[in-house]
Amino acid sequence: MKKVRTGVYGLNALMDGGINEHTTTVVIGSPGAGKTTFATQFLRRGLLDNDDAVFITLDEAPSEIVKNSKLMGWDDIDSYISDGSLIFVDAGGKQFSHFIQKELAEFVDEWEGHNARIAIDPLTPVLWSVKEKYEQRELVSYFLRETRKIGTVLCTLEEHGSVGDLSAPDLVIPMYLADNLIHLRYASLESPERRELKIIKCRSSKHSRYWHPYSIMKGVGVYVRRVEELTRRRGVAKAGKIVKEKALSLDEDRLSKLSPTAKDNFMKTIDALSEQDLVDVDPDELLDLILEEYSVEEKEHA
Ligand SMILES: Nc1ncnc2c1ncn2[C@@H]1O[C@H](COP(=O)(O)OP(=O)(O)O)[C@@H](O)[C@H]1O
Ligand SMILES: [Mg+2]
Structure with a gap:
């Protein structure tokens, strides 16, 4: 399988070279863990490699994401927007879930043959837009199956409740369906705060099985260290x-x-x-x- 680089510093080496092309990756984390930063880096790497990028944003306005990207030091974002290689989809949970049910098939047909990167940040409101668990599962399963036809997909998921407890149904369904699963464990109340990343699963790849400390730095974004693994x-x-x-x-x-x-x-x-x-x-x-x-x-x- 062909690998695509994640765009996240230090992560490719822990995933046997990167993420397998045309797979789906779920990134889980609590508020401030770095999910949006991660998604932005993932798309940016694709843009640098001349792939197209679709940023489906459910929470923040595209202008916010652009502003934060620039604060992070990624000034080139405007040029990708103006040449059409970076597209934002600004939607609410219900609205996007409706799009999946009614229009996704057509969208995928249109993009067939593309090798885009698609990020949806966060997927959580889409899950919440339908009541029954089986409906949630159907919706997410269909979304992931269709979108990976046109590219490599990254979904972020909000972690609620106590950090590290991944048993909530709105986590479990996408966790099962995704090809790759990355947990950004962010203990924001500890002093100093603690950030650690673990690759929980990565299909068809030999990946690190350890927790790795990570930081978020201006200019670099999410940076994962090998320290833990080396020790x-x-x-x-x-x-x-x-x-x-x-x-x-x-x-x-x-x-x-x-x-x-x-x-x-x-x-x-x-x-x-x-x-x-x-x-x-x-x-x-x-x-x-x-x-x-x-x-x-x-x-x-x-
Ligand atoms: N320009 C920046 N320089 C350094 N750190 C930043 C910058 N922008 C954001 N961060 C860090 O990233 C964190 C938020 O990341 P974000 O990707 O928005 O998290 P999430 O989407 O998981 O809520 C902030 O708490 C901050 O620590
Ligand atoms: Mg976010």
Whole structure:
């Protein structure tokens, strides 16, 4: 699958190079987490790569978004608007949900063959515009399926209630339907405030499984740091090494109880262990279990 760059500093490396083209990404965050900034960066990257961009804004007026983009240091935004490569759709939840039901198909036909970037910020009012959960699901599912025909889609979602609790129905439905899911966890009440990002899912890609601190900076926007991952990796490498070293220095006494075949299988298992998977593993416990497994095999064959 072809990757598109996210436009978010530091994020591509954590997503195996970027976002898969023609997929849907959901970005979840509480107020101030950086969702609108993220969406703007995503579209801007597309514009820089000569793709078209559609910004569907449900909360803020386009003029607000343009103003904030400029404050962020992205002065070139006007030129994309005037040459028609950046289009704003300014809608309310009900209005946009009506558009999805009545006019989206025609819009998609018109744009067929395009490779646009489409951002909808936030998707939440669209969900709230219909009552029943199954209707919400139908609506979002149809919207995502159709729009990704014409490009790579990014939806933001408002996180309400306590930060980190992603069980609200208006989060769960889009979370299930999206190809990729990114959580901007913003603890605004802590002092100093804390911002961390995690890629919760990213279909068909090897992605980071850790929380990464991020900041929002003028000129750059959302900037994700690898720090956390690096520290973890060092820990992981250590855990992996410990398991392997311990296996090699295992008491000859214990190993000698195994047949040559079982011993061979035991060593193969140890070799196959991936350091990535050994983060929270107790090396002794794991070794005992593997050893026990092959001893059982031994007994069965005896
Ligand atoms: N020009 C700027 N310079 C530095 N930080 C900014 C700038 N503009 C916005 N921010 C930061 O971004 C945050 C808001 O981001 P935003 O994308 O609007 O969040 P959300 O859409 O999730 O509510 C602000 O709280 C502020 O910390
Ligand atoms: Mg916003």
